[in-house]
Structures are given as C-alpha cells and as structure tokens.
Amino acid sequence: MLLATLLTDFGTADGYVAEMKGVLLSGAPTAQLVDISHDIPVQDVDAARLAFARYWRRFPVGTVHLVVVDPGVGTRRKALAIESNGRFAVGPDNGVLSPALLVPDARAVELSIPHGAAPTFHGRDVFAPAAVRLLTGASLEEMGAWTSEAALLRSPEAQRRPDGGQDGMVLAVDRFGNLITNLTGRGDGVVEIQGRLLRVVHTYGDVAEGEMLALVGSHGLLEVAVRGSSAARALGVGRGTPVSLRRDPS
Amino acid sequence: MLLATLLTDFGTADGYVAEMKGVLLSGAPTAQLVDISHDIPVQDVDAARLAFARYWRRFPVGTVHLVVVDPGVGTRRKALAIESNGRFAVGPDNGVLSPALLVPDARAVELSIPHGAAPTFHGRDVFAPAAVRLLTGASLEEMGAWTSEAALLRSPEAQRRPDGGQDGMVLAVDRFGNLITNLTGRGDGVVEIQGRLLRVVHTYGDVAEGEMLALVGSHGLLEVAVRGSSAARALGVGRGTPVSLRRDPS
C-alpha cells in the first residue's frame, strides 16, 4: 500500500492543499493520502518540526511524508528529499525535517527545481512531484545530488543542576493547554514553574479535577497540566517559559 | 475494504492524531482512514456524542470507529470496544459511544491497558491498537471481558404539553447557527423560542431571505434557523435554551 502524508501551514480553504493532492493522485493514483495537519501556525517551522518528530517514524516503512512549512520558498533555500529509517520525506531545507535527518544513516538529496515551477508554490510544483517519484519507485539518487549540509534544528536541551535536577523551558503548548517542556523525567521530583512547586505524579487521576500537576508525557518529556482544564491559561504562560525539575526539593 | 474513522478533540497541529494514524496504518496498512473531526470543542463529550449519533450507522458494516474525546484519560474510567449493528467502535467509557450502545444487541468489552501505555494518551496506545485488532479480524471476546455497565448518556427528552405540544430545549448549535432542538416534529405547529412564535415550515424556500423559521431537520428534530444567516446570533442563544412546540397556538 502506497502512503503519502501531508503537513502544511496552508489551511485548506484556499485550495492549495487540494492542488497538491491532485498532483499526487494524478501521478500515483493508488496512493492513500493521509492528512497530518494544515493548521500549523503560518510559517511556524518549529511547530511543524515538533509535530513531525511525533509521527514520522510511526508510519510504515516506505511511507512518503510531505512537509511544506516553507517561509523561504522563492529564496535560495534548497529543496530536499530524504530517507531515514526506511521512511521518506520531502520538504524545504529549513530544519523542519531535522527529526528524521538527525537519525544515523539518514540520507538527503537536493532536489532540482523543475523548469516552469512556480517560485511561490514548491509544494505543488517541486515537493508533490518528488513525492510521486518516490511513491512510484524512484530511488533518492535518481532525484538529485547527495547533500550533507542540511539545516538542522534541535529543541534547546535542559541543563543539569548541581542537585541532580534540570533547568529547562516550555517547548510547546498543545490544544488542551498542556505545557510540554524539555525536562526529561523518570516520574519523580518536583517541577517549579512561575514560583509554583508541583510534585511529579503518574497520571491525571492522581490529582483532583481542576488541580495543577506535572507528569511524564507520551514522549517522555515532563508536562505541566491542569486536570480537566488548561495549564497555559491558568498560568498565563507559553513557549519559552522557564521551568525546572528539582530532585531534592527544599 | 477496511475502514477506520477518527473523531477526536485533539486538533491536528500538535501531531497527536498523526501518531494515531501511524499506529493504525502500521498495523493495518490497507485500511482507509476517514477523518470525521478533530475540532470537537476540548473535552466536550456531549458534542462528540451528538456527532457520533449522526454518522456511526451510515458507514458500511465492519467499519471501525475510533472516538477519543476523553477527559478521563489517566483516571479509572474503562476503555471500551463495542459492536453494534455490525459496526465497531472503540473509545472511553464516558457515554460518548451511547448512540451505538443504546441499540438492542449492542455488546461491549472492557479493553485491558497494554503494558507501557502512556497514561495520558490512550488514543495512541490503547484505542488505535484495539482498532487495529478489530480491523485485522479479532473478535470482541478476544479483546477483553464482556461488560454490561457502560456509561450511557441520553439527550434530555422534550416533555409533552397538555395541548399536545412539547416543551424542550436547544441541544446543539451547528456551524451555520442553526439551533437543533429536542422537539420531534411532523412538520406542523408553532415553535416558541425567546418569546417569538415561528410557524413550522417545510424548508428554507418557504420564507424570505433573512427571515427566521422552524423546520424538521435532517434527523427528524425541529430546528430554528434564519434563511441565509445565523439563528444563534439573531437570538443570542445557545445550548440549553428553552423552546416549545405548540400544536394549537392561541
């Protein structure tokens, strides 16, 4: 089964995503298209990167991921096709593909820009055609020249504290208002945020409705949440807010 | 053809839905995934239940519906897999699956929680794997112990009036601002809402542009609408607003 996923910041109402889908299905009519999201905040490469980190490896080997959050379209940034862990991805060379590129043995080629490609819409004229080629059996080497100089973005890492804890920050806020941090947790200790101290618990059921808590989220990072409500709203904070983990709270 | 539908309140931008889709397609690569909605208001079990009521039986026999609006994730609420009318559904035991459970001969099992499942993300670690098992031919009895104590939610029913009419309320407001009530209509009588009296008409074309009307909606319930505009905005009302049907208006 041929699978292609799509992640963009295009919204859907203007028909741009639809144009890409038409190109994909015209070239690979039996492929199943899987929408990831088209609601990434406009030109928010980092939000797209964090989403991509979550899902790219969950899909079957052979899946082709299109990731088109591309504020640099029409500039000199390269267009990439990559292979990592048996999955493929196409997208701009702006760091959005980093989660797959940072895996050992990941490989990347620089796509050439087809003659006549609209300089404002590489999603339709560069990335969708490249995805079609991958879906229909082309190898990376047929599609461009190997490149070893792709842009890489990493989330800032938390710093070790003398007490064995960590100083970090909020990386993202999800739709529920949960604060995803860069603190890595084993499920114990105390999280400090905005002057509040929160014991790390196992799950929402460990606190009462409406109470704030810290726990290890579904990707192994500590999260701050309010059971049944929004921690972001309760604290009035967002991306970048400092947060720390104390192993030995005073 | 294997079909799996997805209804959540996750939004799509954070990548959670994408993780679920990856699990589904890794386990059942030939399944077609059908997005129902990921824009259910956060933790609004009732809105999800009303949407589910509309579509679950419209899909072919054998379809597996995933319904993950789950404010109780990480608490003691059960995880369910059910069969009703030849369709399957997986989701939390919070009443969201009631439309299918209330059908005679519906059957439900309590899913066991896989070792290592993230306590905050049963959509990915409990419900998607259960859906994969159903898609790949497992029977309900293989997946857990029969349970007869599932949470059931029903929309409040309208009350009969001495004049043969009904006293009810607005159950939901749709994107068009139509007010869906719990009044059951045959297409005659007069609807009273906020002091206004509206003759029940057959369709929008029976009134002028901009005029308010009442009619029998696409599920047999009376709706209050404004032709070409929003009744919710015109009246400033929402869920729970009292509304009545008079058979014999004075």
Place this chain on the structure above:
Amino acid sequence: MLLATLLTDFGTADGYVAEMKGVLLSGAPTAQLVDISHDIPVQDVDAARLAFARYWRRFPVGTVHLVVVDPGVGTRRKALAIESNGRFAVGPDNGVLSPALLVPDARAVELSIPHGAAPTFHGRDVFAPAAVRLLTGASLEEMGAWTSEAALLRSPEAQRRPDGGQDGMVLAVDRFGNLITNLTGRGDGVVEIQGRLLRVVHTYGDVAEGEMLALVGSHGLLEVAVRGSSAARALGVGRGTPVSLRRDPS
C-alpha cells in the same frame, strides 16, 4: 482507483460531513475520499468557486468532485451533475461549479431529488448518492435531464488601460495574507495598491524580509505579498480593493 473529493462549508464538528462520507462509502466502499476543505466561510459561494477552480482539473480523469456550498438548499435552485474534461462534479446550481462548466464541451444534467430527501441536507441525500452513482459507473444521462441553463459566475476581469496596463481588484486573500488580484501578469511593470507602487518581481527572494512586493502567483495572476508576513494586514485591505498594473510608470 475510485476517487471522490469533498468541498463544503459545513465544518466537521457537527458530523454532517461524516454523514456524507458514510453514504459515499456505503455505496462505493472502495472509493478513496479526499478532503478538500470544510472550512469555506459559511455560504461563501465565491470562495468555494475560487478554490474549486484551483483543483478540479488537477485530479485524475474519472474523479468525482462533491462541492456543497449551498445557501439555496431548500429553495428552487437546481441540483447538478456535470462532466468536464473527463472529471465529474456534483453540486448546487449556484455558480460554484462554473470553473468546470465554462470549459468547452462541459455537460450538465439536473438531478432529480430522491423521494424523502431532507430539504435541508442535499449534501447527504442528493449529492452524495449522485456521486455514488457516478463512482459506480452510471452515465450522466441516466441521472437526470440535460440542462443548458446552469448558473455561471466569473471573477470580474481587469480592464485594459490606455498605457497598456490594467485596472483590477483583489479577488481573494489567502491564509498567508497574500492578495490575489485579477491582474494578469508577465512579470514586469509596477503594481499600484492603496497609493503604493510595487515593482513586479520574480519571487520572494528578490526583496528583503518584511518588504512588500508584487509577483505572478502560482495561477498566473498578480499577487501582492509581504515577504515573511501578511500584505492584507499591512495594508488593511481585502476582497474588492482596487489595484492596477502600470506598464509604463511615471
């Protein structure tokens, strides 16, 4: 491969689109459903028409497009099924299908309304069943009587200026705040909007971050944009704003 696309203004949270999908897959279980958008502004026929213009011909021959932005549902407007350029479309006779109807040799039939169809929901009870018939091999002539009187909408055309330029307007604003105009460009000249003069450049990379520019967009129409930001916000303008192209600026 059977393909059906869906464009509506229903949103997804109410379950209406899901009902349509259930009807489609019950009748044509092997069809792949492709979401175009359900976020068209409510009853905005023109926005839907512009989106439809972008994608309808990008899909493979044989694709069935459902387009249900239908403020006239329940009035006397006709329901159409059309064939154009090998693609099919079903939708209301309100001009939304014009991009396909305006192609030479396009053909249209007036669909009869099935007995019992909800007068408020032709998407489910008229258009989805018609799409199923097309997907399963029916010909247009089996589905209704030929009609040659379909509503047609065209975007206003820019007017020639004595200097060889054009006077036009903003047709649409996309999610990025780009202003899509009805000026047809070859990539030279100067665009005037709100008293500003913008040299037409080739692509975003030709100006600095934050600078306003004009360029030929991905459909051959001139667009006004701000690199890395929103021209709509910068200028405080929207659909209908006058804009002109000067070939020989003073």
